């Protein structure tokens with residue numbers, strides 16, 4: 207085991223009956239890393255997590271953890287924690303008993319158990335709620351119990367499946383910070399699933415973007431946000447002007463547009479180019495467009511332009527002079543800002 | 552008040568009268584001082600209530616009924632809980648068909664079940680009457696057990712079992728540690744419903760009685776054919792109050808009506 211592969215998935219293929227949900231997935235995760243699994247609904251995030259936890263049998267490939275092949279190790283012997291989206295607290299047990307459940311199964315008793323449970327509750331700020339039943343707690347509190355219940359087990363990896371999606375916006379932010387704190391304090395390796403790119407960007411050391419059971423891109427939040435390598439990731443992180451390239455020419459609804467001299471050096475080999483709306487320059491530039499739509503977004507204003515490229519979305523500061531529907535405008539897609547895409551799908 | 556607005560209260564009163572009326576008549580008749588079962592009762596006494604406890608065959612058949620109701624229901628739960636669990640947790644092919652078949656005896660008349668058991672099980676295989684009764688009552692109660700237990704299992708999220716497994720429990724351990732405690736109310740309700748159903752069962756038991764082996768309701772019918780005194784009414788009243796007491800306690804402590 208090298209440092210870079212505390213948890214590694216090797217050519218992991220997962221299926222429900224004959225339908226393959228995850229195909230040939232390779233992923234190496236460092237000890238103590240916080241990984242976000244990002245992707246659209248149905249791309250196989252939950253499936254992957256369940257396989258790591260041992261709840262779903264592996265069709266082929268391997269799961270290795272801390273130097274051991276755990277592909278066939280049963281779920282209750284893996285030292286992998288999973289926090290469910292629904293929290294999955296035991297309704298008949300008190301908060302205290304929920305947190306102590308796994309420790310008791312380990313054979314822990316008496317003061318050792320009591321100390322552990324109490325410090326677990328304390329770390330999530332629920333010391334005063336030890337005797338409540340889960341039904342008597344708010345969503346955020348239930349979430350904390352679930353977190354404490356997993357964490358007292360000192361798992362090698364903690365998996366979280368959309369941990370924040372059931373919470374309202376404010377609580378979400380609070381729990382986000384909480385998760386980060388617990389992760390930093392304990393140094394536990396964490397993988398969390400999310401739909402929400404902002405959450406992934408804010409929390410993760412590295413982001414894994416999945417699509418239809420495959421990894422589309424792995425990278426730091428900066429990589430994913432600024433340097434998407436495929437049109438899919440670009441679209442997912444908010445590049446709204448995405449165009450395929452063919453021999454350095456941009457394919458548009460109006461045919462091929464020559465961009466030679468307009469591309470930075472590495473780009474001509476790219477399969478496509480992408481710009482965020484904010485990267486589009488209005489008022490100067492070589493291209494012609496007509497305003498088709500406009501909307502005010504507080505600090506900024508968005509324009510939808512009709513152009514030889516097809517529709518272009520631009521976002522400029524709200525303080526700039528406004529343009530009316532039907533106005534003709536020049537604009538630029540600045541080459542130095544473009545994200546070159548190596549795959550266009 | 553118009554005729555229209557009187558319609559509903561009157562209907563309601565009639566329904567109550569038909570439901571409760573016979574019961575009140577029986578209760579009144581049990582306190583009669585007369586020699587025969589009659590209404591209105593002649594005088595007031597507790598002699599028939601007292602007599603119930605002296606009739607030897609009542610005692611024997613009460614024991615038998617109690618044994619069948621407790622044993623049969625327990626057996627039905629032992630079979631029914633795992634069956635319900637499998638039906639609700641695993642998307643087995645044909646699960647719906649199994650559910651329907653298991654529930655069938657609720658719809659099939661008891662007479663037919665009793666006759667079938669007698670003709671095709673008891674007679675050909677020389678099964679003893681007590682065993683036959685036990686099997687019959689288990690089979691009778693099973694559908695109720697499956698229904699009630701299934702209902703409470705369907706209300707229980709299945710991810711808590713996975714959570715238990717990830718905390719170190721085995722699958723079977725998870726069933727006993729987190730499933731059973733959470734469907735306890737359903738199981739108790741199924742037990743009470745099964746108990747009452749079995750205890751009051753006549754048609755099936757009618758076919759399955761032998762020398763000295765009878766359930767209480769069948770014994771009461773036999774008794775009435777010979778002696779027409781108010782002790783049968785007295786016994787009925789006692790049984791009715793027993794049932795009401797059980798259901799009342801169950802509702803009070805378990806919220807019984809949620810499951811039935």
Ligand SMILES: Nc1ncnc2c1ncn2[C@@H]1O[C@H](COP(=O)(O)OP(=O)(O)OP(=O)(O)O)[C@@H](O)[C@H]1O
Nearest residue numbers: 222225227245246247248249250251252253254401
């Ligand atoms: N129990 C199941 N039986 C059959 N197919 C399933 C099952 N669970 C998931 N799938 C399929 O496997 C694929 C991946 O599902 P998965 O639940 O892993 O997606 P996800 O990325 O977690 O989606 P979401 O963001 O909606 O939770 C989907 O096509 C889904 O339809």
Ligand SMILES: [Mg+2]
Nearest residue numbers: 251252253367
């Ligand atoms: Mg999911």
